[in-house]
Amino acid sequence: MFLLTGIFYSSFFTIGITAADLSYLNRADRLNGWRTLEALDDLFQDHRASVVEILDNDKQVALGTIVSDDGFIVTKASEFGQLLEIRLSDYSKHVAEQVSVDEANDLALLKIRASGLRPVDWLDSGDTQMGQWVMSPHEDKTQVRIGVISASTRQVPKQFGALGVVTVDSADYLTENDLLDPNTLADHLNKGARPIDRWLKNEISNAAKSALAADLNDPIHQTPFLRLILRDLNFMIFERILYAEGRFEGVSLSETTQKAILETDNRIRRSVLNRMLLADCFPGLIKAGKSGARVLDVVADSAAEQADLEPGDLIMAINASGVGGSQDVxxxxxxxxxxxxxxxxxxxxxxxxxxSVTLGFFDVTFPDQDVNIALSGDISDRRTGFQKIIQHDMPLSPKAMGGPLMDLEGRVIGINIARYDRVATYALPADLVQSLIQKMK
Structure with a gap:
């Protein structure tokens, strides 16, 4: 091997070829390049009539697979809504007269009034192997994609839900109702008699300083001052002043606060310490803490946003179970x-x-928590919680779900059910689909 390699490199450099002269495989000849797919077109041609488009409000949302000549079709259940139509390969549109759903596997069985349809030919999915070549229709069902089975058949547990809020314990977050008397705080800051007062006044925003100069007995001035000063206090990091000499001169810190100061490394949250220090620095200013979790932020397009939750909401219970703080949420x-x-x-x-809130998927709600998901582009909303799946690597879009997964002879070994991420698509095995069809008929 060493000798052959040496001869190769000797010849390589003798004829003067440089790295810049080397050509790469043309895009058209790659795995899903147009010339490669053109070679598969004849294989798929005879099976196009078995694939339909699932429309919702006249827009394609998924594919469907014909499983009987008298109008039964399977597809992905969670993709369509109330305005459901089915478009056959001859472009005729039909309304489903019967819809059955297996929620556990996100599979729907539709029935249209039709006859003489071409059902797919099933293959026992137990015969599939890792590395086996497979093909599936693309989202417009006239094209085909090719790939390989990339993992062992397995169950995929359902992912826990996500609400889509950022919360803090209500006792850690000050609101306008938590301050007994805003003038108490204003007097301290204006007088600046203690080091802590001077430091705090220096740290608050210019907007809060301007509001501080107004007549706080007038509600018109009091409300903006409270809003501004509370924003500053909630996000101020008091521990920056803990070890500054003389900073707490004239302030009596409670034993609880002193103990908390010693534990700021990893056991006491900054928001908790902020509140404890404020209570000691301004006695009688802050009401006693209460239970609940305060919503700081609502994630865009999350379950919480769809249910109209808002920043500032105080969550007290979930399904009648009391919420003492953020960890309970x-x-x-x-x-x-x-x-x-x-x-x-x-x-x-x-x-x-x-x-009432319908929970979303955690990795969709918080995509930054999973870099692979964040880089995956369009993926299925429902992509976990399946009794059994076949995993393959075909680059299909979510709109191609519900279509057949076939071997290179056109026999169906599964129904595509979820685009999981940029390198994985899940299909329900043929034997499972056939058993579910019998239950749903």
Whole structure:
């Protein structure tokens, strides 16, 4: 091997070829390049009539696979809504007269009024092997894609749900109702009699300083001052002043606060310490802490946003289970899976409200938590929680789900059910699909 390699490199450099002269495989000849797919076109041609388009409000949202000549079709259940239509290969449109859904596997069985349709030919999915070549229709169903089975057949547990809020314990976050008397704070800051007062006045924003100069007995001035000063206090890091000599002169720190100061490394959250220090620095200013989790932010396009939760809401209970703080929100949400609906009891502007929220997927709600998901482009909303799946690497879009997964002879070994990420697509195995069809008919 060494000798052959040496001869190769000797010849290589003798004829004067440089790295710049080397050509790469033309895009058209790559795995899913047009020339490669053109060679597969004849293989797929005879099976196009077995694939349909699933339309919702006249827009294609998925594919469907014909499983009987009298109008039964399977597809991905979570992709379509109320305005469901089916477009056959002859471009005729049909309304489903019957819809059955297996929620556990996100599979729907549709029935249209038709006859003489061409059903797919099933292959026992137990015969599939890792590395086996497979093909599937692309989202417009006239094109085909090719890939390989890339993992062992397995179950995919359902992912826990996500609400899509950032919260803090209500006792850690000050609101206008938490201050007994804003003038108490204003007097301290204006007089600047203690080092802590002078430091705090220097640290607050210019907008808060301007509001501080106004007449705080007038509600018109008091409200903006409270809003500005509370914003500053909530995000101020008091521990920056803990070890500055003389900073707490004239302030009596409680034993609890002194102990907390010694534990700021990893056990006491900064927001908790902020509140404890404020209570010691301005006695009688802050009301006693209360239970609940305060919403700081609502994630865009999340379950919380769709349910109209807002920053400032105080979450008091989830499905009637009391919420003492942020950790309770996390604990209670994780008892439920994506797609489940929960009831949130909250307080907004002093009024008690109840919100029904259908939980989303965690990695969709917080994509930055998983770099692979963040880089994956379009993926299926429902992509976990399947009894059994075949995983392959075909680059299909979510709109291609519901279409057949075939071997190179056109026999169906599964139904594509979820675009999981940029390198993985899941399909329900043929034997599972056929058993579910019998249950749903």
């Amino acid at each position: 996390v604990r209670l949400i994780r008892k439920h899976t994506a797609g489940q609906t929960i009831t949130i009891s909250l307080v907004r502007d002093g009024s008690a409200l109840s919100k």
